[in-house]
Amino acid sequence: MAHTPVNHPARPIYRAIGGLVGLYFLVFGVLGLVASAGNDFLAQDDTTVLGQGTNLGFSLLSIVLGIAILAGTVIGRNLDVAINQWLAYALMVLGLAELAFLQTDANIFNFTITTDIVVLTLSMVLLMAGMYGKVGTDEENEAWQKARLVL
Template sequence: MAHIPINHPLRPLWRTFAGLIGLYILAFGILGVVQTAGEPLFAQDGKWVLGLRTNLAFAIVSIIWGAVLAIGAVVGGNIEHMLNLGAGLVFIVVGLTMMVLLRTDANFLNFSMSTVIVSFVFGLFALTAGFYDKVGSSEDVEAEARFRRHIEAVPTTSRDE
């Protein structure tokens, strides 16, 4: 069993953070597509939108991921839990990869250092939201509490035996 809190009291707060991050990324992507329309997909000319450098490819990817996070926040439940965990890991890995490629011709998403930092911050927030937004039944909560306290489950037997 994973050691992730179930029905945590701060779940609505983290769900809100994940939704706001999704909306920001969605708005960034839409404005990025408008700003970079007509340019090559992987241009590296330094277009800036909402304080981050972008190109058409990065703007399109941002629309997709922003919509995924925003829809996940609306749907909620364990679907959002898995989406936030996955998105958090994706943002951190993409941030690391683009930081390695930052000053090379292989910087195909036209990242700047500020874009890398924002990717890390959004990844950490989405990952944290994924840790705190798991939903389960009262039996799941009880099993998690026993697991945390290292209490073995006592088998229940019928007294009629």
Template sequence: MAHYPLDHHLRQPYRFLAGAAGLYLSLFGVLGIAMTWGEPFLHRGSDWVLGLRTNPATAWLSTLVGLGVLAAVVLGGNVHHRVNVVLGWALIAYAMVLLAFLQTEANVLNVSMVNVIVLTLIGLVVLTAGLYGKVGERG
């Protein structure tokens, strides 16, 4: 059983940072959808949004993950803790898979090394917010 800190005094600042990370992912996704509208879903063009390469698949995936992080932040409590721990690890794993496929034909999400670095950092922020976001029972 994991021993997460309960009611950590930095819970709210970490939650704010997770919200900012979710907002960035959502904004990147929505702008990416708008910029790549009408292109094939796995297009490998040279579209850049907010400093990251994108295509419609990457934009939609980022939008969904960003909205998931934002929903967890808004709900707060132990939902925020559980969802952000899972999404934090998932973002880090996703970044490592993208790194493995970066210079190959398997790079169907049209990402660059900048995307990998940013996703790793966002994953770490979301994971940290989740780890310190656990709330104890009040009774």
């Protein structure tokens, strides 16, 4: 994509930000796993972790997301860019779906409004990290520079 920055000067910072999002999901998932131990997999109760509603299913999903994001961050080579972008879009869909079903029995991950705000915010941060973390050749960087200067 010509509009996606290549070799952005702040890409190490964006990569670190993506890693922090992955670390947050991992820590939240582990704490949620401990807090919801013994409950049903998709229980809709008052289990909260870090002020957010969760259940065993969302805790396990958070652990998987955190590991995937951290693995992409460690590997790099634009794999982190792809993982961050795709998971950001998936988290946006999840957050909007859970927002639509927040007060219904279809709230399978036991989201609260706080959980929804955090998931949607982290998805935007992850998308930003994916958009500015791309590494490329000098030719790709030159093509991007020329494309952005076209009015």
